[in-house]
Amino acid sequence: xxxxxxxxxxxxxxxxxxxxxxxxxxxxxxxxxxxxxxxxxxxxxxxxxxxxxxxxxxxxxxxxxxxxxxxxxxxxxxxxxxxxxxxxxxxxxxxxxxxxxxxxxxxxxxxxxxxxxxxxxxxxxxxxxxxxxxxxxxxxxxxxxxxxxxxxxxxxxxxxxxxxxxxxxxxxxxxxxxxxxxxxxxxxxxxxxxxxxxxxxxxxxx
Amino acid sequence: xxxxxxxxxxxxxxxxxxxxxxxxxxxxxxxxxxxxxxxxxxxxxxxxxxxxxxxxxxxxxxxxxxxxxxxxxxxxxxxxxxxxxxxxxxxxxxxxxxxxxxxxxxxxxxxxxxxxxxxxxxxx
Numbered sequence: 001x002x003x004x005x006x007x008x009x010x011x012x013x014x015x016x017x018x019x020x021x022x023x024x025x026x027x028x029x030x031x032x033x034x035x036x037x038x039x040x041x042x043x044x045x046x047x048x049x050x051x052x053x054x055x056x057x058x059x060x061x062x063x064x065x066x067x068x069x070x071x072x073x074x075x076x077x078x079x080x081x082x083x084x085x086x087x088x089x090x091x092x093x094x095x096x097x098x099x100x101x102x103x104x105x106x107x108x109x110x111x112x113x114x115x116x117x118x119x120x121x122x123x124x125x126x127x128x129x130x131x132x133x134x135x136x137x138x139x140x141x142x143x144x145x146x147x148x149x150x151x152x153x154x155x156x157x158x159x160x161x162x163x164x165x166x167x168x169x170x171x172x173x174x175x176x177x178x179x180x181x182x183x184x185x186x187x188x189x190x191x192x193x194x195x196x197x198x199x200x201x202x203x204x205x206x
Numbered sequence: 207x208x209x210x211x212x213x214x215x216x217x218x219x220x221x222x223x224x225x226x227x228x229x230x231x232x233x234x235x236x237x238x239x240x241x242x243x244x245x246x247x248x249x250x251x252x253x254x255x256x257x258x259x260x261x262x263x264x265x266x267x268x269x270x271x272x273x274x275x276x277x278x279x280x281x282x283x284x285x286x287x288x289x290x291x292x293x294x295x296x297x298x299x300x301x302x303x304x305x306x307x308x309x310x311x312x313x314x315x316x317x318x319x320x321x322x323x324x325x326x327x328x329x330x
Contacts, residue, residue: 033218033290037297044301048308073246080238083278087231094226185218188278192271199267203249204260 025178032182036189039152043193046145047200054205056137063138063205066126072202075118076194079153082111083191090184096172105164108187112157119150142201149197152190159183218279218290226280234277241270 021027054063089104123143133143163183166176245266248259275281275294283291319325 029218030289030293034293037293040297041300041304044304048305051305051309052312069246069250076242080235080242083274084231084235087226087278088228091226091228185279188274191278192274195267195270195274199245199263203245203263 025174025181028178029181029185032185036185040189040193043145043148043196046141046148047196050141050145050201053137053141058136058138060136060139061131063142063201066131067202067205068122069202071118071122072198075115076198078111078115078118079191079194082108082115083188085111086184086187090180093167093172093177093180098167098172101167102164105160109157109160109164112153112160112187116150116153116157119146123147146197146201149190149193152193156183156187156190159186218281218287230277230280234273237273237277238270241266241273245270 085104085108089101089108092100092104131139133140160183163176163180166179170176245263248254248262248266251259254262281287281290281294320328
């Protein structure tokens, strides 16, 4: 990989060595991308713990007996739909369309909140049946993994609320647009983690 | 702005060249829905040889993650995305190391460990 070859292949007359630092938007996006990858590594550790411990039920209920697939399917649908509406909101923020941005943000928030309340009701019914995290290693790993994902979604909802307020008070400043753009990356990344959760935890249970 | 971005790399999710349109998200949604339905169907079907189902589920999940990366996060292997792509590759490498490494080591330890009842007898 020669430096000369790179310069020739790039568009524009200015050599690479003479260009200034990358624009803020690129730096912010790249930095946030690195954060997301490290966040995914946290989830990888929890997935590894779950994979190792999923059979250690200590006489308690096994995975296949606990989960309701219809419930999980609705949760998945909510999160997937909210990912797409978040993309639409992101496009609206980029073209400074206030009404469309609010509309898609509200829909995204409702879908995310529906996901969280479904997960809460699932956890509540499990706890009511005595299947606490302290019951077995499998349940500890389950509540840690799925709970961490739920916590991330909850934080994402708070962030979305803050972004709505910032667009209402500050308007579409480049700074606000960058923040919304990072929020979009966060939200899509959470959906990617959820693919792993529903495949390994819920559908892998047999 | 556009020229600058082309020259100095692009952040993930930014798509200046008409790549982020509502259509992109709708195409992604279509693929994601098909793959999700396939996963849920595969997990409860008896048409497929049962020990093969986890492999099928893994393939469908990886495919759906790819769809999300390409259509929602707009990650590609284009020259202006080299940094994002390399970071992603390193992330996948670490994730694989952690998950498969842990599973392999723990399975090996399990295999090497004396059965629990014998261990208890020895401790008495």
